[in-house]
Amino acid sequence: MSEERWLPVVGFEGVYEVSDLGRVRSLERFIDHKIRGRVIRWGTMLKLHFNPSGYWRVTLHRGRSQFYRLVHRMVLEAFVGQCPEGWECRHLNGVRTDARLENLCWGTKVENAADRDRHGRRNPPRGEISGTAKLNRVQVRQIRELRSEGMLTREIAVRFGVSRPTVSVICSRKTWAWLDAA
Numbered sequence: 001m002s003e004e005r006w007l008p009v010v011g012f013e014g015v016y017e018v019s020d021l022g023r024v025r026s027l028e029r030f031i032d033h034k035i036r037g038r039v040i041r042w043g044t045m046l047k048l049h050f051n052p053s054g055y056w057r058v059t060l061h062r063g064r065s066q067f068y069r070l071v072h073r074m075v076l077e078a079f080v081g082q083c084p085e086g087w088e089c090r091h092l093n094g095v096r097t098d099a100r101l102e103n104l105c106w107g108t109k110v111e112n113a114a115d116r117d118r119h120g121r122r123n124p125p126r127g128e129i130s131g132t133a134k135l136n137r138v139q140v141r142q143i144r145e146l147r148s149e150g151m152l153t154r155e156i157a158v159r160f161g162v163s164r165p166t167v168s169v170i171c172s173r174k175t176w177a178w179l180d181a182a
Contacts, residue, residue, distance in 0.1 A: 007078040009069070012060055016046075018074045022099025024048070024058045054096045072099040076106060088112055094119025126178065134162055140176045147171045 009016040009024070018024050028043040048056040048071060056071040072089050079101050083089070090107040091098060094115060107115075128136040135143075139160055146156050147167070157164045169175045 010077040018078050020101040076104050143170050
């Protein structure tokens with residue numbers, strides 16, 4: 001196993017560093033305290049917290065201001081460089097909390113969406129993995145096939161235990177449109 005590498009956090013050089021394993025630390029430094037004068041601030045490993053979307057973040061301080069920064073973005077900015085315009089961070093293994101450099105890269109929104117689909121982490125979930133789904137892919141394909149063969153909507157609805165409007169929106173591809181899309 002290789003040794004953990006540390007680089008300065010972009011915009012906070014000399015104060016914080018981020019590692020290729022997704023850890024963040026503050027550096028030992030002198031600060032001006034308003035009562036005690038110039039004092040030493042010992043370096044320490046920062047605690048990671050979840051943001052509302054489930055990604056690791058840390059709170060960084062500069063003067064009296066505090067900044068919330070996403071750890072995965074800090075890793076990429078330090079080790080790879082600035083995010084290209086219109087791109088975003090991709091987690092290659094689909095785990096939001098894995099901020100290791102080997103798991104991260106910059107990519108387009110389309111690539112990131114493909115990653116989420118590949119890992120089954122689509123947001124919101126669609127198809128049978130949705131908590132509200134009453135049908136699965138096979139049943140949806142059967143409904144479309146039966147309707148194209150001329151079976152009445154109400155007969156299909158009874159057969160599958162759903163409403164007539166549900167059958168209609170499936171057949172018109174207002175729902176499940178992504179399934180078998182060419």
